[in-house]
Amino acid sequence: MSFSVEQLTRHPDFVSCLRFLAEALRARYDSGPRIARLLASHQRWLLTQTAYALHLEYDPAVPGSGLTVVKLRDVITNYRVASRNTVLSFVDELLTYRFIVPATGAARRPRRYEPSEVSHAAMISWYLANLAALDLLDSGGRAVALAAHPELVDLAQPRMARRCLEEAAWREPPERVGLFLWTEAGGLVMDHLMSRLDLSTEVDGRVNLGRIDTRAIAAQFMMSRTHLQRLLRKAADHGSLGWYDEPKKTRLWLSRDFLDEYCRWQAVKLCAVDEAFAWAQSVTASAHPVL
Template identity: 75%
Template sequence: MSFSIEQLARHPKFMASLRFLAEALRNRYDHGPRIARMLASHQRWLLTQTAYALHLEYDPEVPGSGLTVVGLRDLITQHRVASRNTVLSFIDELLTYRFLMLAPGTVRRPRRYVPAEISHTGMFGWCLSNLAALDLLDDGGRAAALAASPELMDLAQPRMARHCLETEAWREPPECVGLFLWTEAGGLVVDYIMSQLDLSGETDARIDVGRVDARALATHFMISRTHLQRLLRKSADRGDIGWHDETRKTRMWISRDFLDQYCRWQAVKLAAIDEAFAWAQAAAGRSDPKT
C-alpha cells in the first residue's frame, strides 16, 4: 500500500523525512550545481520532469512520440506552466549545456531529443532520494528496490510526472512557498532552510532554522545577494520567516503555518511518487510488502 496525501501530511515523521530529503537534494547541488539548478524553480521542475517523461514514453510505432518541442510545448502550455517561448528557450539551454541531444537517426521534424547520460544519472538520483525519504516513514525498501532494478524508474517517472503536472495542488504551490519556488534557484533556498530545521526546539508558532548567512548562501547558489534578500524580506513581511536577532538578521525561524503548508504541498508529490513506484513494481511483476 502506498501513502495517501493525508497520511503523509499527518505522519509524525514527515517533517524529519522532508528535512532528510532537502539535505539530500542540497548535497546533490554541491556535486553538480548546473544540473541541480534545472530543478531549482518550480517552473523548471515541471518542465524537466515532463520532458523526461515524454522521452521515456517514446514509441517508435507512434509518429511524433518521445521528447519533441511540439510535444513538450503542448503539454506545458495546456496547463499554463510556461509560454511557448519559454519552452523553446528551455530546450535550447539543455542543448547548450549538453544535457540533451538530438536522437540518433532523427532526420525529419518534429525533431526528437534524448537526455545525455548526466541527465539520466541526475534523474535517477532524484528518484532515489525521494524514495529513500518515503522509506524513513515505514522502514520500506523502495530505494533498495530501485537500486536493484533501475528500469523501474522508466515505468514510474512518467506516471508520477504526469500526475503532478495534472494536479493543481502541486502545480500551484501555496503562496508562501511559491514566493520562493517561482523564482530562479528559489527551490535551493527552501531546501537549505528545510535541511537546517531544529525540530527539537519547536514552539507552537516558530521553528528554529539557526544561523543563515545570506551573503554566503547567495554565493553558494550563484544568485544575486540582492535577489535573495528581497525574497527573504517579502517572506518576513508575510510573517512566514523572521529572525531571533532582528538587527543582525542571522538567526532565522520559520512559522509553523509556513511549514505546514510546505509539508502538505510536498505530500502531494511524494504520494504521487509512492503510488507510481508501487504501480511500476506491480507492472514489472515485483513487489515489496513494506511499500
C-alpha cells in the same frame, strides 16, 4: 501499499523525512550544480520532469511522440506552466549544456531529443532520494529496489510526472510556498532552510533555524545576495519566517503554519512518487516474476 497525502501529512516523522530529502538534494547540488538547478524552481521542475516523461513515452509507431519541442510546448502551455518562448529557451539551454542530444536516427522534422547519460543518472538519483525519504516513514525497501533495478524509473517517472502536472495542488503551490518555488534558485533556498530544521526548538509557533549567512548562501547557490535578501524579506512580510535579532537579521525562525503548508504541498508530490513506483513494481513483477 503506497502512502496517501493525508497519511503523509499526519505522519509524526514527515518533517524529518522532508529534512532528509532536503539534505540529499543539497548534496546533489554540491556534486553537480548546473544540472541540479534544472529542479531549483517549480517551473523548471515541471519542464524537466515533463520533458523526461515525454522521452520515456516515445512510441515509434506514433508519429510525433517522444521529446520534441512541439510536444513539450503543447503539454506545458496547455497547463499554463510556461510560455512558448520559455519552452524554446529551456530546450536550447538543455542542448547547450548537452543535457539532451538529438535522438539517433530521428527525423529532422520534428527533431526528437533524448536525455544524455548525465541526465539519466540525475533522474535516477532524484527518484532514489525521494524513495529513500519515504522509506524513513515505514522502513520500506523502495530505494534498495530501485538501486537494484534502475529500469523501474522508466515506468514510474512518466506516471509520476503526469500526475504532478495534472494535479493543481502540486502544479500551483500555495502563495507563500510559491514565493520561493517560482523564483530562480528558490527551491535551493527552501531546501537549505528545511535542512536546518529542528522541531525541538519550536516555541510559540516558531522553529529556530539558527544563524543564517546570506552572503555564503547566495554564493553557494549562484544567486545575487540582493535577490536572496529580497526573497527573505518578502517571505517575512507574509509571516513565513522572521529574524530574532532585528535589524541585524542573522538569526532566523520559520513559522510552523508555513512549514505545515509546505509539508502538505510536498506530500502531494511524494504521494505521486510513491504510487508510481509501487505501480511500476507491480507491472514489472507481473511481466517478470523474478523481479
